Amino acid sequence: MHISNYYYTEPLVNASKMLVENSDFDKVFFCNSGAEANEAAIKLAKKYGKLKSEDKIELISMKQSFHGRTCGALTATGQEKYQKNFLPLLPGTKYAVYNDIESLKEIISEKTCGVILEVIQGESGIIPVQVEYLKQVEELCHKYDALLIIDEVQSGMGRTGKLFAYENFGIHPDVVSTAKGLGGGVPVGAMLCKDDVAVFVPGDHASTFGGNPMVTTAATVVMDELVNNGLLAHVQEVGAYLTEKLNVLKDEVDCVTDVRGIGLMQGVEITKTPKDIVSKCMEKGMLIASAGTNVIRFVPPLIVTKEEIDEAVAILKEALV
Structure with missing residues (x-):
């Protein structure tokens, strides 16, 4: 059931291999839930920005978004009803209006380390992103060297007919978070990222039970059903x-x-x-x-x-x- 994450295991390698070979990403960090996957993504963006400049520490999220209930994920969740009883939250987070590119342009800057959004806002009413808007978000992230993070906790793992929902929109994010369907009922989450933004080193981030043999075996079975069994x-x-x-x-x-x-x-x-x-x-x-x-x-x-x-x-x- 458990092997220390100081060591590789065959199920961990197999699950990682299936995820990267069927996506745009090169590295996988396994955790236990969607909130944890988003926490990992937020921390990755923070370190990525910090390596560029001491001031590059601002995260931008969308109003009416939902990213989880842990402190970092809750801060990124742009809904006051979830946040009000836990204020103050983490500093350095700004909120743009979903599907409104001018709103994002007003607050993105050289201080922005990442932009996190859902391509289908689930909790706020199943609201798909507009294609042209999303492409403009991607362009702004490239312009300001900020990580584009797509939260696929609800929309990923085949939910839309693609492995990840962002594939329906013709973009290529730097980071994606997933969970829920990844384990087919077993608690597992994952953050995937590209090589050029994989700035974590041992000690930066970890999870005792993340990537254990049971959950990564489950994830491999799920992936096999999705990509190989129709x-x-x-x-x-x-x-x-x-x-x-x-x-x-x-x-x-x-x-x-x-x-x-x-x-x-x-x-x-x-x-x-x-x-x-x-x-x-x-x-x-x-x-x-x-x-x-x-x-x-x-x-x-x-x-x-x-x-x-x-x-x-x-x-x-x-x-x-």
Whole structure:
């Protein structure tokens, strides 16, 4: 179950190899959760900036983002409702408006060490990033030599039909964080980065149980299912089917005002109270969640079938009308 991270193990090597060979990245740091993966990414950006200049220590995050509940990740989370009881948080973090490039231009500078964002904001209502905006963010990060960090804790590991959701947008981030689906139910997180920004040395960052043989074996099995056994192709097919069925629902039910997302990460915006709809769905045998203030969130298991999607949409329709 546990081997000290002073040593390499075969499962650790196998999991790392599968991740880097199927992504844009060269190095992997394993931890235990999404919040820990984001903490690692934030620390990496801080050190990267510090090596350039003593003043290059500012992190930029997005308003309405969610990156976790540990102190660093909570500071990067641009939602006051999560932060208010834990103030003051870490200094040196600024917040831009998501999908508004002028907002970012106003605060990014030579002092910026990193920009962290989700390509689909999950917690605030399944809000996909605009392609042109994201490309401009990437250009600004290059201009100011700041790391572009993509939080893929919710959107990664096949959720959108690609291994990472950023692949849908034609960009190449410096760092990505992932967790949740990476272990198929086993607690594991990972931060991946490119060689030229891999500035950690032994002692900079670590996790006692990070990368242990059990979780890295699980991660290897998950990766194998995704890239070798057709699961990504399945997600693309059923994700398109889910999108189609939810848009039909939108046309049929007046209280549905929008459907948005990619693959098996979809949001249904409604004019009714999501909490009530979630309860009605649970009574009818479907577990579902809300996001933001007025969105029903669909993030089904990647092995979901078209028949199960039909059943789910029928239950939601019954709860809405």
